[in-house]
Amino acid sequence: MFDQTKQITLVGTVKEFQWTNPHCWIQVLVPDPKDPQAAPVEWGVEMGAPVELMRKGWKPSSLNPGDKVTIIANPLRDGQPGGLVVSVTGPDGKIIGHPAAPGSRAP
Amino acid sequence: MRVRGALIAVFVLFGCALFTPAQNLNSKARVGAFAKLPDWSGMWEPDIFVGQADGQQFSEEALRKMKARAEALRPSFTPEYQTKYEQIRKSIEAAISADPLHPPATHQPLCGSPPFPATFTPGMFEWRVTPEETTFISTVGAVRHIYTDGRSHPPKDLLWPTLMGDSIAHWEGDTLVVDTIATKRRIYMGELTGFFMPMSDQLHFTERIRMVNHDAIQIDYTVEDPVALTKPIHTVMTQTRVTDFDRMLEEADCEENERDPVVNGRFTTVTH
Numbered sequence: 001m002f003d004q005t006k007q008i009t010l011v012g013t014v015k016e017f018q019w020t021n022p023h024c025w026i027q028v029l030v031p032d033p034k035d036p037q038a039a040p041v042e043w044g045v046e047m048g049a050p051v052e053l054m055r056k057g058w059k060p061s062s063l064n065p066g067d068k069v070t071i072i073a074n075p076l077r078d079g080q081p082g083g084l085v086v087s088v089t090g091p092d093g094k095i096i097g098h099p100a101a102p103g104s105r106a107p
Numbered sequence: 108m109r110v111r112g113a114l115i116a117v118f119v120l121f122g123c124a125l126f127t128p129a130q131n132l133n134s135k136a137r138v139g140a141f142a143k144l145p146d147w148s149g150m151w152e153p154d155i156f157v158g159q160a161d162g163q164q165f166s167e168e169a170l171r172k173m174k175a176r177a178e179a180l181r182p183s184f185t186p187e188y189q190t191k192y193e194q195i196r197k198s199i200e201a202a203i204s205a206d207p208l209h210p211p212a213t214h215q216p217l218c219g220s221p222p223f224p225a226t227f228t229p230g231m232f233e234w235r236v237t238p239e240e241t242t243f244i245s246t247v248g249a250v251r252h253i254y255t256d257g258r259s260h261p262p263k264d265l266l267w268p269t270l271m272g273d274s275i276a277h278w279e280g281d282t283l284v285v286d287t288i289a290t291k292r293r294i295y296m297g298e299l300t301g302f303f304m305p306m307s308d309q310l311h312f313t314e315r316i317r318m319v320n321h322d323a324i325q326i327d328y329t330v331e332d333p334v335a336l337t338k339p340i341h342t343v344m345t346q347t348r349v350t351d352f353d354r355m356l357e358e359a360d361c362e363e364n365e366r367d368p369v370v371n372g373r374f375t376t377v378t379h
Binding site: 001004018021022023025042043044051052054077078080081084086104 | 210367378
């Protein structure tokens with residue numbers, strides 16, 4: 001699914017933070033830096049289950065619609081605007097929760 | 108007055124008898140039986156994942172341990188089952204080559220409860236030890252009922268392969284010795300091997316489960332199948348006490364927001 005040899009950086013605005021099973025998702029609107037007038041692209045980035053995220057310091061209220069975020073993610077291999085979250089930096093400029101250890105990947 | 112008093116006494120006695128749960132009839136004996144059982148309360152997780160797993164990602168250390176365990180567990184198949192295994196492996200490799208972006212869903216568990224034994228998949232667990240049954244409950248949806256009331260396995264005509272099979276057990280001191288049959292005819296080592304291994308209807312598991320110290324439960328795990336294996340598979344796994352979290356939260360509600368639907372037998376991803 002995800003290319004864990006690559007990382008992309010998404011700078012955008014949270015459309016929705018889905019605190020859901022089996023996994024949480026962040027829907028984020030990402031403008032094209034080369035064409036700021038164009039409609040932003042909606043990306044969906046996947047995280048772990050709520051229980052896993054809670055153990056990593058996340059809460060259901062950690063993100064809200066409109067929050068400006070910077071997300072580092074492993075992109076989907078098929079080119080869709082999606083990825084697997086590596087880290088999320090919130091509106092206050094701090095990384096939310098404890099990100100996965102460097103080098104972490106799926107089996 | 109004496110008649111009324113007698114009626115009240117009869118009512119109280121009769122009423123008590125009527126509304127006393129049957130279980131209380133032997134409650135003293137049951138409490139005594141509880142007192143002899145080990146205390147496995149608390150929450151647990153596989154030791155190799157402690158602080159190493161984050162959703163779908165695992166640290167390099169966890170991956171290294173998983174690979175080493177997979178090597179140690181590599182089955183030694185009989186010629187017939189080696190052929191079956193090779194056929195499965197080749198078909199999976201061919202399916203992946205045909206569409207690398209959408210891996211086949213036939214060889215991996217889908218979202219939901221992991222199959223037996225479910226004791227070493229990522230997630231948190233609870234053990235409920237009672238005189239009649241020890242129950243294993245996991246956050247990823249697995250529930251195992253391990254009967255310790257002296258029953259036998261059901262007769263063959265009442266058994267069929269199920270996700271958790273049929274488990275009976277007895278206590279040898281503080282060790283729970285579990286005997287499981289009638290699981291699905293395959294073994295799955297979770298992330299250890301990546302896919303199911305074919306097995307026969309002779310598949311049989313023995314687990315010896317013991318709390319080795321306040322923070323560790325050890326499971327000595329043996330897989331036997333005289334038709335599919337030339338020798339048993341054996342390993343020892345440890346569950347570590349969870350100290351950073353105090354609630355069991357379900358995480359296998361796959362109806363809520365499953366974004367990896369299987370389409371034409373292959374995993375896909377829906378980004379929104």
